[in-house]
Amino acid sequence: MTEMTGPKKPELTELPRIEDRVSFIYLEHAKINRQDGALTVIDSRGIIRIPVAIIGTLLLGPGTEISHRAVELLGDTGTSIIWVGERGVRFYANGRPLAHSTKYLERQALLCSNRNTRLMVARKMYQIRFPGEDVMKLTMQQLRGREGARIRNLYRQEAKRYDVDWTKRDYDPNNFEGGTPVNKALSAANVALYGICHSVIVALGMAPGLGFVHTGHDKAFVYDVADLYKAEYTIPLAFQLASEVTEDEDIGRIARLELRNRCVDGKLMKKIVEDLQYLMEINPEEVIKTETINLWDDKGKLVKYGVNYTEGDL
Incomplete structure (x- = not known):
């Protein structure tokens, strides 16, 4: 060999x-x-x-x-x-994650599996979108309503700013070319944003499917996290490109490349890490440096792995 x-x-x-x-x-x-x-x-x-x-x-x-x-x-x-x-x-x-520890994953699962803590994290996600306002006592229904109004207003503002015709967000994954230029730009830019968020989530060893606001999808948590940044990154970009790109240009490709250019300074990825640490209540100083593998024990302690245990060890 x-x-x-x-x-x-x-x-x-x-x-x-x-x-x-x-x-x-x-x-x-x-x-x-x-x-x-x-x-x-x-x-x-x-x-x-x-x-x-x-x-x-x-x-x-x-x-x-x-x-x-x-x-x-x-x-x-x-x-x-x-x-x-x-x-x-x-x-x-x-593919596989960067983290060799389950610290973030265990924290995510703990917070998501309890109704009260899941609601707390969801409220914190909405709080990030409404700086300067206290939304920590609102119900999920109230939060969804306020977020929907915020995004609709943002669409209208950006359409007016760039003089782009706008009716509604309309996306058919099976017919990308059938969308309007601004909807195609939104779709392409959002998917690229999902890729960025997904990479950070799995790099920290977290579960992309274990969402707090979204649920029932293998990328629910990716959508949760990406929604925190669309108003700053993908929505203004899509309307700007819709006002500039000609019909014979590939607006989806241009949107993807332009989003990458706007993220090249690394500020977005750093922000995602910081926000995840805030949402999961993890100390930023707790850096994952080593592999830690143990066996779970129902007596409330962890035991070493790689040991051939006998009944006398019970």
């Missing part, structure tokens, strides 16, 4: 934190391989190398081929891989 060559697997503490990484990179119609600690991407324009440890999420679109060694590298560096459909508007699968 031939010995594997190449750089050693990096230690978790050697990798850039998720909030310090580039938000996402989208690739399509390309072959992806590995050279040392970088991805090599081959398409019709040539070959480029991408240092993989700086990427938060790699979005793989149609026509992509990726080698086992490249996926191994992505897994070792904690870079999320998301296989998406044409124009990035469908989600098919994703």
Whole structure:
């Protein structure tokens, strides 16, 4: 058997934190391989190398081929891989997280499984959207109503600001081209935002499907988190592009690229991490650095794993 060559697997503490990484990179119609600690991407324009440890999420679109060694590298560096459909508007699968601890996941599950704590987290999510107002005593029905009014007003304001015709949010995932320019821009930008949020959620070891406001979907928590940032990032962008992009241009692609440009400073990913720590009530100083694996015990303690226990150990 031939010995594997190449750089050693990096230690978790050697990798850039998720909030310090580039938000996402989208690739399509390309072959992806590995050279040392970088991805090599081959398409019709040539070959480029991408240092993989700086990427938060790699979005793989149609026509992509990726080698086992490249996926191994992505897994070792904690870079999320998301296989998406044409124009990035469908989600098919994703790779492994950066975190090797279940601290965030356990906290998320604890808060979500109790009605009172779930309501508390949901209220905190709405509070982020209404700075300067106290919404912590409102019911979910009242919160949904206020949020709906806020978003409708925002749509109208942005339509007036950029002189764009607007009736309503209308999105058919099976007919992307059938939408209006602004609806297509919203769809493409929102999916890219979902990818960013998804990468942070799984990097911290949390469950994308365990939502507090949304429920019943495998990305419910992704939608929860993304909704915190649409008013600042995707909605104004979509209306601006609808006023600027011509009919023969691909507004979905332009929206995705422009959102990436607006996130390149890393402020959004850092903000997502901080907001998740706030929502889950986790001390920001509690950085996940090591793997911790134990066996659960119903006596209220944890015991070591990897031990061949006998009845005398009970």
